[in-house]
Amino acid sequence: MEESISQVSTLVAEEVSAEEQGAMPTSQSDLSIWYHSLYTDGIHPDARFPRDRYVRVLERLTPFLLDGEKPAKFEPSIEIHTPKPIQREHLLLAHDEDYVDRFLAGNLREKEIKRIGLTPWTDDMIQRTLLLMGGALEATENAIQFGGISANMAGGTHHAHRGFGSGYCVFNDLAVCALHALNNLNVGSVAVLDLDVHQGDGTATALQHVDEALTVSVHCAVNFPFRKSSSDHDLPIAADSGDMLYLEAVEEALDLCFDHQPELLLFQAGVDALATDALGKLNVSRLGMQRRNDMVFERAINANIPVVVFMGGGYAKPLIHTIDAFEDLFTQAARWANRQ
Ligand SMILES: [Zn+2]
DSSP states (O other), rough: HHHHHHHHHHHHHHHHHHHHTTEEEEESSSEEEEEOOOOHHHHHHHHHSSSHHHHHHHHHHGGGGGGBBBSSSSOOOOOEOOOOOHHHHHTTTTTTTHHHHHTTTOOOHHHHHHEEEEOOTTHHHHHHHHHHHHHHHHHHHHHHHHHHHEEEESSSOOOOOOOOTTTTTOOOHHHHHHHHHHHOOOOEEEEEOOOOOOOOOOHHHHTOOOTTTTEEEETTTSOOSSOOOOOSEEEEOOOOOOOOOOHHHHHHHHHHHHHHHOSEEEEOOOOOOOOBBBOOOOOOHHHHHHHHHHHHHHHHHHHOOOOOOOOOOOSSSSSSHHHHHHHHHHHHHHHHHHHO
């Protein structure tokens, strides 16, 4: 009797797991992206930050999305996943307990909130931050489990330090994900490649004593932050450098990353080096940005290294140029993932 019950339960378990596998999105689409409507709606409409960029990029990706059983209209296919809020213990991998708990309780000082920006804050700011961090963490876990490329359609919050936030960044998703991979997911070495126009100062300080995590930042020498931190490798370039000098620095940064023999690449893919960006001063073209993305994905896919894409900055005026560049980023990622 016992045996037959256990046979039945095994059968049921097999059926369930086959069903689950059949419905498992990660095996069906080329690229998994984490996204939540609070990425946009959690920011106050009067904030200076262009909050619509998230929902507008999602609209651009719609023809590529798998819709249940229905195939996507265009190849390559993309699947959107809803993130779960990150756990406090994961935030503590890269942040001081005092800072984390005061943020979670809604008790940051006015000066601290001002340094982060995204003001006026909304009641949803805490949940938005937890979802954004959760999306990054799940994308990282997915990349490690399945290989290829995964993405979070927000974040790249590289200005957040261990004990304070800054420059639109509350917590540092790159540092948390690097430490989660190293401490909890059996990854031996991680490279953080930061190609945003601004230096990855918070990531550099959060990971400065972690030998297994290499930080490499290509940025404009005269852009924020004005007091730079020391990454393992900093490649500052002059204002108005344009495509050629930017791409030369990207090539050098990639060499440095792959010399480290990473088992995981975390890519801060900010597009604020664009010529039309209101904050960035590097004067890079849309084509130059596309070339950059191809260089990163080609190297990683050829070396069979999983990649997580963190969205990063983009503040073009008009905003459509930022939306174009992010559409390029995610569709290029899906194309390269399709080739693996
Ligand atoms: Zn930036």
